[in-house]
Amino acid sequence: MANTTVSLFIQCLVDSMFPEVGEAMVTLFDRLGIPCRFPPDQTCCGQPAFNSGYRREAADAARHFIAVFEDAEVIVCPSGSCVHMVRHAYPLLFADEPAMLARAEAVAARTFELSQYLVDQLGLVEVGASYHGTVTYHDSCHLSRGLGVIDQPRQLLKGVEGLTLIEMRDSDTCCGFGGTFSVNYPEISTAMVDTKIDNILASGAGAVVGCDISCLMNILGRLSRRGEPVQVLHLAQVLAGAGQGGGQ
Amino acid sequence: MNRPSQSNYTREAIKGIASTTLQTNLRSFQERLGQGAMRMWVELADPEKRRRVKASRMRTLDHLDIILASLAEKVRARGGRVYFAETAQDASDYILAVARKNQVKRVVKGKSMTSIEIGVDPVLEAAGIEVVETDLGEYIVQLAGEPPSHIIAPCIHLDRRQIGRLFADQLGIDYSEDPPTLTRAARHALREKLLSAEMGLTGCNLACAETGQISLVSNEGNIRMATTMPPVHVAVMGMERVVATMAEHRETLQLLTRGAVLQKISTYVSFVGGPADTPGETREFHLVIVDNGRSKILADPEFREVLACIRCGACLNICPVYGKIGGHAYASAYCGPIGAVVSPLLEGINKHADLCKGETLCGACKEVCPVENDLPRMLSALRHKLAYGSDQWDTRQMNPAEAFAFRLWRHLVTRPALYRAGLRLAALLQRPFIGKNRMISRMVGPAAGWTDSRDLPPIARQSFAARWRQKHPPTPDVAKKTAENSGEEKV
DSSP states (O other), X not given: OTTSOEEEOOOHHHHHHOHHHHHHHHHHHXXXXXXXXXXXXXXXXXXXXXXXXXXXXXXXXXXXXXXXXXXXXXXXESOHHHHHIIIIIHHHHTTTOHHHHHHHHHHHHTEEEHHHIIIIITOOSOOSOEEEEEEEEOOOHIIIIITOOSHHHHHHHHTSEEEEEOOOTTTTSOOSOTTTHHHHSHHHHHHHHHHHHHHHHHHTOSEEEESOHHHHHHHHHXXXXXXXXXXXXXXXXXXXXXXXXXXX | OOOOOSOHHHHHHHHHHHOHHHHHHHHHHIIIIIHHXXXXXXXXXXXXXXXXXXXXXXXXXXXXXXXXXXXXXXXXXXXXXXXXXXXXXXXXXXXXXXXHHTTOOEEXXXXXXXXXXXXXXXHHHHTTOEEEEOSHHHHHHHHHTOOOSSSSOTXXXXXXXXXXXXXXXXXXXXXXXXXXXXXXXXHHXXXXXXXXXXXXXXXXXXXETTTTEEEEEESSSHHHHHHHSSSEEEEEEETTOEESSHHHHHHHHHHHHHHHHSOSSOSEEEEEOSOOOOTTOOOEEEEEEEOTTHHHHHTOTTTGGGGGOOOOOGGGGTOTTHHHHOSGGGOXXXXXXXXXXXXXXXXXXXXXXXXXXXXXXXXXXHHHOTTOOOHHHHXXXXXXXXXXXXXXXXXXXXXXXXXXXXXXXXXXXXXXXHHHHHHHHHHHHTGGGBOTTSSBOOOOGGGHHHHTTOOBOOOOSSOHHHHHHHHSOOOHHHHHHHHHHHHOXXX
16 A cells, blocks of 8 residues: 555645645655655646535536546545545536546545545554644544544644644634635634634644644634744644744 | 625624624533534434434425325314415414404414514514513513524523613613522513413424324423413424424434433423313414425425424534624524525525525534534535526526636636646736735735735745656656646536
8 A cells, every 4th residue: 555656636725825735745755655646737626616606617627636636546635625525525516427426436535635544544653753842733624524534633643753732622613714705704704713723822832733724824824913923734744744943 | 706795694793703792602602502412412322313313304304295284184183273374474464363363462472483484473563462472582582672693592692781781671670680580580570471361372393293293392381381371372383393203203302402402301391282171261272384485495305404404503502603603693583504504595595695605614513413414515505506596596696706707717727737827927916915924914805805814825936836847857758648638628
C-alpha cells in the first residue's frame, strides 16, 4: 500500500492561497517514501457551485475532476470537505447518468482525506514529525460528521514528538465558514467564528490545527482582525515538521 | 455571491446576536439539551430504535391516505368529528365556525405550532373571541405580543427580569423576578381562564390510526386541563402527524420526549379519543387534519423525508446558526433547521430564500435528529430550486447575477489553462489591497462581507501547481498529455 502512487488532489484554496500546505504534504510523503504525482489539469472539485445550488455547473466541474483523476491509483486531498464532495455529492449529481455514476463512484472509492489515508489506509500514526508546543484541534464539519474522521487527526497529532494536544470546548461546532454563507451572511458567520476563537483562546494552546483550509482561513482571518497571536496550521504542516514558527 | 441587502433574516439575526439575554439562554440551552441529546443517542440502549422509527415514519407516509382514513373512521366511531382542511384558511374557518356554533367567548390553547401555521388566533380574535395560551412560555410571549422563538421553549429570548416587568404590567402584580412567584402568578391567572373557557384548542403530537386517538405531551398539566375542562375540544394536526399502530406510537413518543428535553417520558401524556362522556353535558371533540401544502411535499421524493419529522425541536438545540440568531429571524411558525426546510416548502421557496441559504450545512441537525432526517441534503435541494427556478415548486430563479457568475466559474474550472491564467490575473489585481501584515483587509462589493470583520490571506505569488512544475519539469510525454487535456472540453 505504501508503494502506491498517490495522486495529489490539491484543493483550489490550497493551490492558490496556501500552497505551503500542499508542499508540506509533499514533504511528508517524501519522508514516508510514498511516491506522489500532481495531475496538473486539476482545478476545483465543484463544491462552491454545488453548495450554492448550481448543480449543472457543479456536475461539469465533477466531470472534469473525474477525467483528470480517473487513472489515479489513489487520490489524497488535504481537505475533508472536498473529499466529502467527491464521495457524497458526485453520486447525487450523476444519479440519472448510469455511465457517469459508475465512473464517479470508482473515483470516489479511491479518494481520501490526508489523515484518513495515513491512518486508515496505511496504518500510520507516527510519521516522524516533531513540533514543540501546544496545539488544539478543530473538527471541520464535513470531515467529522460527513466522513466520520474524528480520531485519525488526533492520533497523528499525538504521534508528533514534542507536541501537546489540548482539546478545546466544542471542537466539532461549525466555525461559521459555510462557503458563500460567510460572505452572504457575514454577521452570523462572524458571530460563529468568534465563539470558535473564544474556545481556541480558552484552551490556551499556541496553535490551532485543522484539516480543512477553508475553516482555517475563516479562523485565521478573524484571529488576524482581532489581533490574536495564535498560530493557524494545517495538519499537513505539523506532520511535515515544518509547522513550528511557520504559521501562515 | 451577491450579498442580499439587509433582508429581514439578516436584520432579525443581528438583533438576536446583539441580545445578551438570548445569547446566554441559547448557549446554556444548547449545552444542556443539544449536546445532551448527542450523548443520549450514543448511549441509547437500543441503537436501532431511531432507524426503526424513521422506517415506520417513511412507511406511514407511503400509505398516508389509508392511514388517515382509518384514523378518521375510528375517531368518528367514538363520536368525534374529523375535518380535512386543504388550506390554512379552511382550517381556521372551520375552527371559527365551531366556536360560533357553540357561542364561545374564550378559547384556551395548548401549545401548538400548527395553530400558528394556520393563523387561527387572529381569526378568532377578529371575531371577538378571547384566545389565551396556557403553556407558560407561550403565555409569556402572548402577553409580550411576540411570536415564540423556540419550538419547545417559546420565551427563550426573555429573562426573568423582563418577564417580571411584563407580569407587573399585564397581570397587575407587584414586580418580582423570582421564578416561583412569577409561575404562581401565571398559574393563578390561567386557572381562571381554564375554568371559564368554552373551548380548548390544542395541537397534536401524535395521532394513532389503530386506536383512533391523539396524544399530547406536556410538563405543566395545562394541556390536560385545556382538553378536559371546556365542553368543546378542537385539536389541529398536520396531516403527517399520524402513526399507524400503537407499537409505533410507543417508540415514536419515546424519541419525541427524549429529543425534546431528554425525558424518557414527559410529566403528562394525554390521550384523547373523542368527546368525554359527561352526564348532563354536551361535549364535542373535533380533529382538524391540515394539508396546507403537505400533499405537495409528500409527492416530491426529494422532500418527502421532511414529513418524517416528529417536531421535537432537537435540531434547534444543536444548530450553531440558530444558536446565534434565535427563532425570530425565521419569520415563520417553525424556526431552526427544521423551519429552514419546512417553511419554504409550505409557504414558498422564494419567500423564504434566506432560510434556504442562511445555513452552513454543518450537518449537526442531521446527527441530533431522532429520526436522522437529512436536513442539510434538503437545504441543498432547496438551493438547487433557487439556482435555476422550478415550475414544480412555483419558484423563480433567485439571483441571475449569481447564476451568471457560476456559469463563468464553470467555464474556468473546466479549462485548466484559462483557470491558471485567471488565477494569475487575480493575483495581480489584488496587489494594491495587500496590507503590511500580508493580509487583505478591505474589499468592495459582496466580498466586503468577508473583510468587514475578517482579514483575507492573498492569493500566493506562486500557486502550488506552479511550484510543483518548477520542481518537476514535465517530461515530453507528460507535457504532451497536459497539452491535450488543457484543450479538452468536458461539458
